[in-house]
Amino acid sequence: MTTIDRNLQGVRDRIAQACAAAGRPSGAVELLAVSKTFGAEAVRAAALAGQRLFGENYIQEAVEKMAQVAAMGLPQALEWHCIGPVQSNKTRLVAEHFDWVHTVDRLKTAQRLSDQRPADRPPLQVCIQVNVDGGPTKAGVPADEALALARAVAQLPRLRLRGVMSIPDEAPDAARQAAVMLRVRQVFDLLRAQGGAGFEAFDTLSLGMTGDLEAAVAAGSTLVRVGSGIFGARQYAMR
Ligand SMILES: *Cc1c(COP(=O)(O)O)cnc(C)c1O
Numbered sequence: 001m002t003t004i005d006r007n008l009q010g011v012r013d014r015i016a017q018a019c020a021a022a023g024r025p026s027g028a029v030e031l032l033a034v035s036k037t038f039g040a041e042a043v044r045a046a047a048l049a050g051q052r053l054f055g056e057n058y059i060q061e062a063v064e065k066m067a068q069v070a071a072m073g074l075p076q077a078l079e080w081h082c083i084g085p086v087q088s089n090k091t092r093l094v095a096e097h098f099d100w101v102h103t104v105d106r107l108k109t110a111q112r113l114s115d116q117r118p119a120d121r122p123p124l125q126v127c128i129q130v131n132v133d134g135g136p137t138k139a140g141v142p143a144d145e146a147l148a149l150a151r152a153v154a155q156l157p158r159l160r161l162r163g164v165m166s167i168p169d170e171a172p173d174a175a176r177q178a179a180v181m182l183r184v185r186q187v188f189d190l191l192r193a194q195g196g197a198g199f200e201a202f203d204t205l206s207l208g209m210t211g212d213l214e215a216a217v218a219a220g221s222t223l224v225r226v227g228s229g230i231f232g233a234r235q236y237a238m239r
Helices: 003-021 040-048 059-071 088-097 107-116 143-154 174-194 213-219
Strands: 030-034 053-056 079-082 100-104 124-131 159-165 204-206 223-226
Touching: 003 030, 003 040, 003 213, 040 059, 053 059, 059 079, 059 088, 088 107, 100 107, 100 159, 107 124, 107 143, 107 159, 124 143, 124 174, 143 159, 143 174, 159 174, 174 204, 174 213, 204 223, 213 223
Parallel strands: 030 053, 030 223, 053 079, 079 100, 100 124, 124 159, 159 204
Antiparallel strands: none
16 A cells, blocks of 8 residues: 555545534545645556546646646546636636636636637536635635626536635634635525526535545535645645
8 A cells, every 4th residue: 555545545534434423425525636746646646546536726737747647548537627726828728628627716717718618528617716714815706796706607608617616714723614614605505596597517515625624524515625635745845
């Protein structure tokens, strides 16, 4: 067993325990392995341990890694999720290479992604990033603007609206952490209930990372994004 194998198993166990504690079926929460700053070999090791969903933040790095991983001839097809900010000059690369984007927080970005999604690929699966606890400098649409943005995104022909994503700040204690997670869940529930046309596939609450996945699962997350818990500490200085 490699370290990545062991770590993956540990994270899967944490998710299963969190599901059980929340009275949710095991399998209610998908695991996205966040491989940013780690190389193709790390992705390969996780894939050989059964991992299928991978998340990346830095577009250029991700696209290079995807090509390296493709050349390795893995047994299963991987699904790539963009979880980093998408600048206008990067939308084409994202539209051409990723399966999912979690970080849509402006209609202009969504329109470009839809326009640039190649005709021979399935629609790009997207989540609306919501900012429930930060000021205007934090990425994500404010909660009270999320429904309008999601409805507009749902009308774009080459995108498929899948849900809501959020990155709550680390909270000072468990009660405040639970409260902020619950605010995200409430936005998700509101959009799902009131969205209307184009929300048929709206089923994903992308919430929780290595440090807070239990709280996220308790709040109803359906997809946790775990990096360091699988691959170890990131060394940004080495990039
Ligand atoms: C890096 C990152 C993660 C993973 O964080 P860890 O704490 O390493 O699990 C999850 N989500 C987003 C948006 C990230 O940028």
